[in-house]
Structure formats: C-alpha cells, structure tokens
Amino acid sequence: MANGRRALLFAITTVVCGSILLAGCSDSKSGGTKKTITITYRDDGAGENGTLYKWLKDVAAKYSNDKVEIKQTPIQASEGDYFAKIALALKSKDTAPDIVTEDTFMINSDASAGYLSPLDDRLKDWSDWTNGSFIEAMKKGVTASDGKIYGVPYNTDSRGLWYNKNIFKQVGLPENWVPKTWDEVLDAARTVQQKAGSDVVPIWMNMGKATGEATSMQTYEMLLYGAGERLYDDKSGKWIVKSQGILDALNFVATVNKEKLGPPLSKVLNGQAGNTSSREYLPKGKLAISLDGSWIPGNYLENGAAPWPEYKDVLGFAPMPTSKGQAPGSITLAGGWALSIPKNAQHKDEAWDFIKFALNKENTEKLVIASGNITVRADVAKDPEYTKMPFNEIATDYLKNAEFRPAQDKYPEVSTQIQTMVESVASGTAPDAAAAKYAQDVTRIVGADKTIEK
Amino acid sequence: MSGLAIEIGRGKRKNKSWIYFLFPSVAVMLVFFIYPILLTFFYSFTNLALTGESARQLKFIGVDNYIRMFEDPTVRVSIWNTLIFLVGSAVIGQQVLGFLIALLMKHKNRMFRRVIGTIVLAGWVTPEIVCALCLYSFFGDEGTLNSIFSLFGLPAVTWLYTVPMIAIILGNIWHGTAFSMLVFQAALDDVPSEMEEAAVVDGASRWQILIKIVLPFIKSTITTNMMLVTLQTLGVFGLIYAMTGGGPGTATTTLPIFMYNQAFVNYQLGYGTAISLLLLLMGIVLSLFYIRSMKE
Numbered sequence: 001m002a003n004g005r006r007a008l009l010f011a012i013t014t015v016v017c018g019s020i021l022l023a024g025c026s027d028s029k030s031g032g033t034k035k036t037i038t039i040t041y042r043d044d045g046a047g048e049n050g051t052l053y054k055w056l057k058d059v060a061a062k063y064s065n066d067k068v069e070i071k072q073t074p075i076q077a078s079e080g081d082y083f084a085k086i087a088l089a090l091k092s093k094d095t096a097p098d099i100v101t102e103d104t105f106m107i108n109s110d111a112s113a114g115y116l117s118p119l120d121d122r123l124k125d126w127s128d129w130t131n132g133s134f135i136e137a138m139k140k141g142v143t144a145s146d147g148k149i150y151g152v153p154y155n156t157d158s159r160g161l162w163y164n165k166n167i168f169k170q171v172g173l174p175e176n177w178v179p180k181t182w183d184e185v186l187d188a189a190r191t192v193q194q195k196a197g198s199d200v201v202p203i204w205m206n207m208g209k210a211t212g213e214a215t216s217m218q219t220y221e222m223l224l225y226g227a228g229e230r231l232y233d234d235k236s237g238k239w240i241v242k243s244q245g246i247l248d249a250l251n252f253v254a255t256v257n258k259e260k261l262g263p264p265l266s267k268v269l270n271g272q273a274g275n276t277s278s279r280e281y282l283p284k285g286k287l288a289i290s291l292d293g294s295w296i297p298g299n300y301l302e303n304g305a306a307p308w309p310e311y312k313d314v315l316g317f318a319p320m321p322t323s324k325g326q327a328p329g330s331i332t333l334a335g336g337w338a339l340s341i342p343k344n345a346q347h348k349d350e351a352w353d354f355i356k357f358a359l360n361k362e363n364t365e366k367l368v369i370a371s372g373n374i375t376v377r378a379d380v381a382k383d384p385e386y387t388k389m390p391f392n393e394i395a396t397d398y399l400k401n402a403e404f405r406p407a408q409d410k411y412p413e414v415s416t417q418i419q420t421m422v423e424s425v426a427s428g429t430a431p432d433a434a435a436a437k438y439a440q441d442v443t444r445i446v447g448a449d450k451t452i453e454k
Numbered sequence: 455m456s457g458l459a460i461e462i463g464r465g466k467r468k469n470k471s472w473i474y475f476l477f478p479s480v481a482v483m484l485v486f487f488i489y490p491i492l493l494t495f496f497y498s499f500t501n502l503a504l505t506g507e508s509a510r511q512l513k514f515i516g517v518d519n520y521i522r523m524f525e526d527p528t529v530r531v532s533i534w535n536t537l538i539f540l541v542g543s544a545v546i547g548q549q550v551l552g553f554l555i556a557l558l559m560k561h562k563n564r565m566f567r568r569v570i571g572t573i574v575l576a577g578w579v580t581p582e583i584v585c586a587l588c589l590y591s592f593f594g595d596e597g598t599l600n601s602i603f604s605l606f607g608l609p610a611v612t613w614l615y616t617v618p619m620i621a622i623i624l625g626n627i628w629h630g631t632a633f634s635m636l637v638f639q640a641a642l643d644d645v646p647s648e649m650e651e652a653a654v655v656d657g658a659s660r661w662q663i664l665i666k667i668v669l670p671f672i673k674s675t676i677t678t679n680m681m682l683v684t685l686q687t688l689g690v691f692g693l694i695y696a697m698t699g700g701g702p703g704t705a706t707t708t709l710p711i712f713m714y715n716q717a718f719v720n721y722q723l724g725y726g727t728a729i730s731l732l733l734l735l736m737g738i739v740l741s742l743f744y745i746r747s748m749k750e
Contacts, residue, residue, distance in 0.1 A: 080718075087509070109506045114509070266614065269701060412505075423701070424703060444522060444525070
C-alpha cells in the first residue's frame with residue numbers, strides 16, 4: 001500500500017518536472033529567432049528612477065529592429081566596486097554582456113587586459129564618427145595606449161570652481177568671479193573666512209581616500225595640471241614621481257587645511273563627502289567655493305537628488321586658474337563614459353548596430369540633458385535645447401583646454417596612491433614627506449625603469 | 455544502503471565501508487577548502503590582476519609579492535592595527551568582559567540572568583552589517599553619542615575621525631561579547647559547587663576560589679574560546695569597512711581591509727592573495743601558541 005502510493009508520487013513528480021523542463025525547451029526555441037542584447041551599466045541605487053534605466057528603456061522602445069531585444073543587466077555597486085565587478089564579468093563568455101558602459105579612465109586598463117574589442121573597423125563606416133559630429137578631443141579619451149579605439153563616448157564632464165554668489169555678495173567679492181591665479185582663489189576663501197561667519201565653509205575640495213577618483217581628479221590632478229605638471233610623461237613613457245608641480249599642488253592642499261579654509265576633516269574624509277558638499281552645504285548656503293565637476297547641477301533639477309530651483313541664479317561656475325596665471329590661463333580635466341563591446345560578447349554586430357542608434361544626435365542629447373552631463377557631440381553642443389540648460393555652455397567651453405588622465409593601464413593603481421598622498425597632507429603630513437612616499441609607492445607599482453624625476 | 459547498514463550491524467572489523475561515509479565530507483573539504491588554499495598559494499606567486507596588461511597573461515613572478523609585502527610600510531601598519539584590534543576587542547574585550555558577565559550572572563536569580571543575557575545577546579544576534587550601521591550612527595558626527603554629550607553641555611567629538619580604533623574596538627566588543635559569555639556560562643555551570651563549598655568551609659576568599667579553583671577548572675574552555683574569538687576577529691571585515699573604511703589614513707586598516715583594497719581597489723589579485731596567506735599564517739601561529747600554552 002505504502003509502496004504503491006510512493007510509486008504514484010514518483011510518477012507524478014516525474015511527469016510534472018519533465019513537462020516543466022520541456023516547456024522550458026520549447027520556450028527558448030520559439031524565442032530563438034530574437035537575439036537578446038544585454039547592456040550592463042552601474043546602478044547607483046536609483047533603480048527604475050535612474051537616468052540610464054529610463055533612457056535605455058526609451059531608446060530600446062524606439063529601436064526598430066524586431067530581430068533583437070534589448071535587455072538591461074545593471075550592476076548595483078559603488079563606483080569602485082563596479083569596475084571590479086565588470087572586470088570579473090568580462091573575463092568569461094558566460095557572463096560578458098554585449099554592451100558595457102566604461103568610465104574612460106578604465107578603458108585602457110580593460111583593453112590591455114583583452115576584455116574589450118577594438119571598434120576602429122566599425123567606426124570608419126559610421127558617418128557620425130567621421131564627419132565631425134563627435135568633438136575631436138573626446139576621441140582621445142576612448143583611445144587606448146595601442147592607438148585603437150575601444151568605446152564610443154556618450155558623455156563627458158569638466159571641472160571648475162562652483163561658488164555661491166549670495167555669499168560672495170555678502171562679503172564683498174565680485175559676483176562675476178574669474179580668479180586668475182591660485183592666490184586669488186585662496187584670497188577669496190580667506191575673505192569668506194573672515195567675513196561670512198564660522199558656519200560657512202570657505203572652500204571644499206575632496207581630499208580623502210574614501211572619495212576615490214574624485215580626490216584624484218577633481219582635486220589633485222586639477223592642481224597638478226594647473227601647476228604645469230603632468231602625471232605621466234608621454235614622450236619618455238614614464239611616470240613623473242618627483243617635481244616642483246607635485247609639491248605646488250600639495251602645498252595648496254596643505255594651505256587650505258592649515259588655515260582652516262576647508263571643511264572639517266571628519267566631513268571630507270569619508271565616502272559621502274561629494275554628496276555632502278553638493279547636496280547639503282552648497283544649496284544651504286554653508287559653502288562658498290567648491291572645486292567640483294560640471295555635473296553638480298544635475299542634483300538640483302526637479303527630479304534630482306536635492307532639488308534647488310534657485311541654483312541658476314545663486315551659483316556661479318568659474319574656471320580653475322593655472323597656478324600663477326600662466327598659459328593657457330585655466331585648466332580642466334575631462335572624464336566621461338563610453339559604450340564598449342566586450343571581446344567575449346555574443347552578438348557583437350547587433351550590439352554595434354544598437355550603439356549607433358543609441359548614440360545618435362537625438363538620443364545622446366536626451367541622455368546628457370537628463371543626467372546633467374556635457375555632450376561629446378559637436379552637433380548637440382550647438383542645439384538650443386542643450387544650451388538653454390544653465391551652465392552647459394560654459395562647462396562645454398572649458399573643454400577647449402581639457403586634459404585627460406593618462407591612458408595607461410597602471411593609472412587606476414597610481415590613482416589610489418594619489419588619494420593616499422592627498423589625504424595624508426590634508427591630515428597634516430608635510431607635503432615633501434607625502435610626495436616622497438608617493439614616489440616610493442608609484443615606483444613600486446610601475447617599476448623603477450618607468451619613472452622619471454624632474 | 456540497507457545492505458551496508460546490516461554489515462556494520464554485524465560488526466565486521468575489516469569492513470572498509472566507513473570510507474564511503476567519510477567520502478562526501480572529505481570531498482567537500484577538498485573542493486571547497488583545500489583546493490582554494492592551494493590555488494591561493496599558487497596565485498600568490500603570480501602577477502594575477504583583475505584588469506590591465508597583466509590580466510591578459512598570467513606570469514609567474516616568484517616571491518615578488520612577498521618581497522613587496524615586506525617592503526610595504528602599510529603592511530607593517532596593518533599588522534600592527536590587526537594586533538591592536540585583536541588584543542583590544544577579542545582578547546581583552548570580548549574574552550574578559552564575557553567572562554566577567556558570566557561570572558557575575560552565576561547564582562543570580564533567573565529574572566536577572568534573563569534580562570542581562572538578552573541585552574548582551576542583542577549585539578550578537580544583530581547581523582554584522584546592521585551592527586556596523588548602528589554603530590556608525592552612534593559614533594557619527596551628529597550621532598547618538600554626540601547628542602548625549604550635548605545634553606550635558608559637552609562639546610561634540612568626531613569619534614570616527616579622532617579615535618577610530620577605539621570606536622571599532624568598542625563596536626566589535628559590543629557585537630561579539632555574547633559569544634564568550636555563553637561559552638563561559640556553560641563552563642562555569644560545570645564547576646562543581648561542592649568544590650566551591652568545600653573551599654568556603656576551608657576559609658578561602660572569593661578571590662582565592664576564583665584563581666585557585668574556578669580558573670584552573672575552566673582552563674581548556676578559556677583556550678578554546680580564545681582561539682575561536684581570535685580567529686573570528688582576525689577575519690572581521692564588514693564592521694570595519696562600513697564604520698571607517700580603514701581610515702582615516704591607515705588608522706584602522708587591518709589586514710583584511712588592506713587585502714581587499716589591494717585585490718579589488720587596486721586590482722592586484724596576486725598581491726591580495728599573498729596578504730591573505732599572511733593572515734592565514736597569523737591565525738595558525740596564534741592558534742599554535744594558544745594550544746601550546748594550554749598544555750603547560
């Protein structure tokens with residue numbers, strides 16, 4: 001009796017499981033004619049409210065190719081973790097997406113690792129790429145050290161000095177502020193310190209390890225390049241580990257902290273520092289000057305993280321001057337993101353076709369306007385829809401002196417040494433001691449034959 | 455199945471059927487434990503990286519990672535931090551505090567034991583990351599502790615910046631003490647009350663009873679607990695990472711944090727694995743030390 005019941009149970013289970021399996025088979029067969037193009041990007045936690053999610057959904061709906069289906073496979077991670085996670089995903093054919101968003105500073109690294117496929121052959125047949133629709137300087141950002149192009153850029157950014165005009169007016173500084181040298185920047189901060197009261201932070205720069213690339217790029221590299229120095233000497237192919245420029249940049253950081261012109265260290269040395277300054281201090285009138293990126297106003301839009309309709313009138317965006325006002329007068333670092341096709345992608349041709357559609361004039365324009373970034377396309381840059389967004393025109397204008405981070409696969413590692421160095425100076429280490437440690441650490445990373453002292 | 459059981463039942467000594475029963479657990483150990491360790495050992499001699507040129511070609515680089523490790527001043531700082539964290543939060547904090555709580559709770563009424571036990575256990579049952587977030591908001595600039603301070607008119611202190619090591623040590627003590635408490639409670643309950651009573655009759659003070667009778671009696675428990683707590687604490691990552699991220703500077707960078715940074719922030723997996731072996735070595739050395747000291 002019991003055996004009979006068991007046999008019956010067994011039979012039923014087998015039939016049910018078997019039919020589920022078969023159903024699975026037939027399902028995948030019927031969908032076989034439609035190829036699924038997966039696209040991976042970083043979800044910063046916004047989920048379905050994220051700009052990229054909404055944009056991709058919109059673009060995919062308009063994409064008139066019924067042979068493919070666009071599937072989003074976002075990775076929810078912090079910026080640093082995202083790169084580690086995509087590196088792992090790109091390693092294998094089983095996990096690599098068909099399209100991946102890459103920060104331009106990682107493109108060279110991932111290309112050297114053999115994770116990405118070069119796009120040169122495809123690009124030369126794409127008229128948008130060859131007829132000057134893309135700003136020429138932006139192509140440098142997606143070119144790896146082997147001279148090949150590994151991505152199509154979709155946005156970029158510039159950096160400069162955001163300042164609160166209300167505070168400036170209150171302390172008697174010009175509302176249309178264009179500092180010519182670093183000293184003028186520091187003097188303005190000192191004026192704020194003396195006249196605006198103790199709850200106003202005169203100047204904010206990201207100075208911690210926790211803020212990662214923001215510390216390297218928005219703070220240190222803006223200063224270093226402004227002092228006329230570079231991280232990497234393109235001619236000799238060596239990293240510059242010792243120079244007056246490094247000390248000048250660090251001295252600026254030291255001065256800000258020594259004179260207490262910056263934010264309290266407990267606020268600036270944690271991972272939230274970037275959001276604290278842009279979403280809290282700046283809108284609340286607790287911060288006079290902020291050395292930061294051009295995307296900051298994205299926070300203040302109606303659907304942004306910290307809506308602030310008055311920002312158009314209250315904020316100003318001044319160029320970051322070179323140290324002593326030497327040519328070219330002001331400096332900016334440019335970064336940005338690109339769409340790349342992994343070497344292990346399953347449907348490269350279809351992926352490329354979608355990239356061409358997604359990054360045409362109309363679609364890129366929608367994306368950069370929604371995200372508050374700067375466009376990489378010259379035709380979008382002239383479009384009134386784009387230029388009517390406050391600050392877009394000046395932020396794009398700063399790009400004419402734009403510098404990129406070295407397209408070297410060791411850059412990400414060197415960058416973490418920069419963050420360590422800047423944080424230690426901010427916490428009171430003497431600039432020359434911090435620079436000496438940086439030289440030592442970078443030499444260990446890139447090898448003694450790849451370094452140069454100036 | 456049933457055939458095997460019958461054979462065992464007959465008690466045949468030469469029967470090798472125990473191998474079949476041992477096989478699954480040995481296989482699991484081999485696949486998920488021994489093999490990864492050997493692989494880690496192998497990778498620590500390579501330039502394995504997550505991205506960049508060296509991710510394309512795995513190269514054998516000898517003991518370069520180890521040389522780099524011994525030359526790297528941050529490694530020394532991390533070892534030092536790990537030891538401070540270990541001694542502060544595990545050896546002194548959890549162990550001593552756990553023992554004291556267990557001792558003080560002995561012979562108290564049930565209500566008292568239950569209330570105190572639950573409070574201490576609260577830290578233990580809280581998942582590590584929840585624990586870290588609670589502690590972050592406790593020690594934060596506008597956190598609970600500073601709010602309490604301001605009630606008494608005291609100035610706010612930036613705890614996680616000024617005394618980060620103390621903050622994470624206190625955090626780990628709060629999180630882990632209950633474990634030691636439970637272990638010691640069980641051990642203390644085993645101390646025969648006749649022995650204590652006899653000592654009291656002989657005129658021994660409470661202190662003498664503790665030193666001469668209780669402690670020797672639970673010696674092996676102390677060693678075992680010490681070892682367990684040490685190994686747990688050596689591997690603490692989430693708590694520190696969420697509270698301070700290893701900073702400011704390198705003030706709270708313990709070996710696990712340093713290893714993570716090298717492997718997943720600097721993408722140097724090879725170097726990361728070398729550091730992980732250093733951590734393993736530390737665990738082994740400390741365990742041997744405890745076992746040795748128990749024998750003496």
